[in-house]
Amino acid sequence: MKRYWGFVIKEFYHIFRDFRTLLILFGIPVAQVLIFGFVVSNEIRNIKISILDYSHDEVTEKITNKIISSGYFELYSHLTDYSQIEPAFRTGNVKEVIIFEPGFSSKLGKTGDAALRIVSDASDANTGRLITSYTQGIVMNYLQELMGQNTSVPFTIDTRTRMYFNQGMKGVYMFVPGTMAMILMLISALMTSISITREKEMGTMEVLLVSPLRPIQIILGKVSPYIVMAFINAIMILILGNFVFKLPINGSLVLLLLETILYITLALSLGIFISTVAKNQQMAMFISMLVLMLPTILLSGFIFPIENMPEILQWLSAIMPPRWFIIILKNIMIKGTGILFIWKETLILMGMTSIFIGLSVKRFKIRLE
Amino acid sequence: MSEIQVKNLHKSYGDIEALKDISFEVDKSEIFGVIGPDGAGKTSLFRILTSLLLPDSGSVMLAGLDVVKDYDKIRKIIGYMPGRFSLYQDLSVEENLNFYATVFGSSIEENYDLIRDIYVQIEPFKKRLAGKLSGGMKQKLALSCALIHRPEVLVLDEPTTGVDAVSRVEFWDLLHKIKLEGITIIVSTPYMDEAARCDRVALIQKGEIMSISKPEAIHKGFTRILYELSPGHGAYRLLKNIRNEEWCANAWLFGQSVHLTLDTNKEETEFLEYAKREKLSSKKITAGIEDTFMELMRKA
Incomplete structure (x- = not known):
């Protein structure tokens, strides 16, 4: 011993x-x-995005604000033309560009069908997939709010997720x-x-x-x-x-x-x-x-x-x-x-x-x- | 009965035979020297003695114990100083000594009288890290560490290699004091001049023991005629020249001079004529240990 x-x-x-x-x-x-x-860390935070808005109406402004105020995204610049998208990605500053088609609000009101395009930089595959799904989520969310006011749609399925053990992911x-x-x-x-x-x-x-x-x-x-x-x-x-x-x-x-x-x-x-x-x-x-x-x-x-x-x-x-x-x-x-x-x-x-x-x-x- | 008995010891590493049929005996409280050049098999022999290596064949008994079978008992009664000083460089002198003392189940106080003579010399530096000691100091500390548990047999593998001349002399003085305590010492060295300080000496070369005798008797085995030639300078050129002569039996460098052996009286006269012609200063000398060793090597 x-x-x-x-x-x-x-x-x-x-x-x-x-x-x-x-x-x-x-x-x-x-x-x-x-x-x-x-x-x-694979969390999404302060991802820089650009907006290409051909419509500039009340709805597109609302969606834009909602995306930016979510905390996940940060507005980097406003684009005015398609041709600017690729250079924006190439500089590496922007990871995602959101494009609203012309007459977004009126199309949505008349036909209930408007197009929003998400273009993301997938050179990093995981991040690319994550940020597009986050964006989609926010847009869906907005849509549901919109439908809540408009009672003409009879059925909606409300999916609520809860992450057990790690709520904040x-x-x-x-x-x-x-x-x-x-x-x-x-x-x-x-x-x-x-x-x-x-x-x-x-x-x-x-x-x-x-x-x-x-x-x-x-x-x-x-x-x-x-x-x-x-x-x-x-x-x-x-x-x-x-x-x-x-x-x-x-x-x-x-x-x-x-x-x-x-x-x-x-x-x-x-x-x-x-x-x-x-x-x-x-x-x-x-x-x-x-x-x-x-x-x-x-x-x-x-x-x-x-x-x-x-x-x-x-x-x-x-x-x-x-x-x-x-x-x-x-x-x-x-x-x-x-x-x-x-x-x-x-x-x-x-x-x-x-x-x-x-x-x-x-x-x-x-x-x- | 002898304290150390080595019988027909063989050891090889692959194709290389390190030890070939080594046999010798060492008496109690004797200083037994094993002398030979690097690679002669000294370290292999000592590692077998200390139970660190297994021999291929043959037996070694230490104080009546078999080094293979009773290795755990052997390890309690031997003190071992490996070729490289096995000290912890980042521990102080005192801490090294304390550590080895506790590992061997002893303490500095218990055997202080045994190491006192050595330890007083390094005691002023006891707080110094072992890595910062001089070669001579390291050697004395390593010896203290090997002695701290009062071993019956002390095995020292080239303890004086890399140590200055003064420390070497002091070290041998210490060994003679330790011997008086009844401790058997087996020590190896590449230095021929240290052979004179042993009680008996074994000359070893290429894994074979060439002779075992008292140091003063070693050169009695030397029967040839020996001359020392002092050319002043150019000893190497001289060596090359005389090696080509027919009468030259063997010649080698010895410091600044050349030693030459001759087999017959006829050769001696031929050499003397040569020396006269070349105006060489030469004198007939009696052989020392090194001369004997060089001769034995030539035979082997």
């Missing part, structure tokens, strides 16, 4: 004396949460759990694998092996400081999510923290496993980045929905620990559910942890080579 504490104290010295380690441990997580929270609900899963995985696995391979590189591992320390003692001594560090990180991310992005924690905080510790342990055991494979720090870093970071972002359902993936990738995503942790996080934080709804995911994480710990202890060499 005394040996274990001696080892842990030594590890803390390493962490606190290396500026780069501290930066990776605490600087990067904060930066990433803020970047993902603010920048990587906020991106942070998606990104905070995802970022947390990614950062904890990266920090834990990267830092442990690097710190173990560094001992190999410096030659100190030789003496540790010759010492009476058992492999499990070396591993535990290496890992415990990082459990503490990663846990502090997790709390930092939760606080940031709560205060900066107003992400609620609807479920039990204790359960959330326990699951976080489980996930950290898993990531650390993965890090140890990497260190038993990698010969030096560079290789450890390379494996951690390549094997952990990219798949975490792409396959965990963090950014791209798992349901849309080809079946083989869906299978691959099932072996990604972050996938299950993100489900757990979302369930507890956003849906506010308890262990009853996430026991399956928890069991999967536990299983993965024991596999990696078992493999690491088995692969940890008591000799050189």
Whole structure:
């Protein structure tokens, strides 16, 4: 036990004396949460549009005002001719142009049929689709108001939508759990694998092996400081999510923290496993980045929905620990559910942890080579 | 019974044979030197002794324990200083020592008398980071760390490489004090002059032990005629010239001079004529360890 504490104290010295380690441990997580929270967002806000109004009557003015005052759009310019549309898109300032045909109001009044054309810049496909549907929604809305006054139409179907768990359709609900899963995985696995391979590189591992320390003692001594560090990180991310992005924690905080510790342990055991494979720090870093970071972002359902993936990738995503942790996080934080709804995911994480710990202890060499 | 027994040890890495049939014994509280050039197999041998590597065949017993079977017991009784000083560069002198003490289940206080002579020299710098110490200081700290748990056998792999001459002399003085505590020391070095400070010396070359003897007896195995030639300058040109002569058995550079061995008296007279002709200053000398080593290498 005394040996274990001696080892842990030594590890803390390493962490606190290396500026780069501290930066990776605490600087990067904060930066990433803020970047993902603010920048990587698929919400529509203040999209610049232009209006090409051949009619200039009361109805077109009303629709225009309604669109601009919605908060999603911002009037950039008024155009006077079709030929100006393409140059406007090419400069990149305008994402959408709304065109009203001549005599819009009178046509609507006489035949009940007027044409409004939406032209959008689809070089970014998702945004293009989103802004056209938002615009359509606003126009439909106006039309319903109009029909409300005019009782000549007998039937209307009133569709009312409500978004459960995330009424405002906020991106942070998606990104905070995802970022947390990614950062904890990266920090834990990267830092442990690097710190173990560094001992190999410096030659100190030789003496540790010759010492009476058992492999499990070396591993535990290496890992415990990082459990503490990663846990502090997790709390930092939760606080940031709560205060900066107003992400609620609807479920039990204790359960959330326990699951976080489980996930950290898993990531650390993965890090140890990497260190038993990698010969030096560079290789450890390379494996951690390549094997952990990219798949975490792409396959965990963090950014791209798992349901849309080809079946083989869906299978691959099932072996990604972050996938299950993100489900757990979302369930507890956003849906506010308890262990009853996430026991399956928890069991999967536990299983993965024991596999990696078992493999690491088995692969940890008591000799050189 | 000997403290260290090595029997018919073999080790190869792929096609390269690092150790070929090595056997020797070391007595309790003896300083046993393993001397040989880089790549001779010293580090492989020491790693097998410290249970870090498995031999392909042969056996090693340390204090009656088998290094393969009883590796966990062995690891409690040996002190090991690897070729590179295995210190944590970002930990201070004191922290390094404390760490190794706790890892080996000991404390600085417990064995302070053993390391006192060494530690007093580095104690003024105990708050300094190990990475900022000079080579000699690092070496003394590494030795302290290897001794902190009072091992029975001390294994030192090239402890004096990269250390200044004064520190080297001091270091050997320390080893002799440690030996008095009943600790067996096996030490490797590429420096021939350090052989004289060992109790017994094994000369190793290309994975084979060429001779084991007391340092003063090593050169007794040297039976040829040895001359030292002092050309003043141009020693290398001289070396090239005399190597072409028929009477030259072996010749090599020795600092600023050239050492030459001759097999027979007839060759000796031929050489003396040559020396007279070329106005070479030469004198007959008795062989040192290095001369013996060069001769053994030629045979091998």
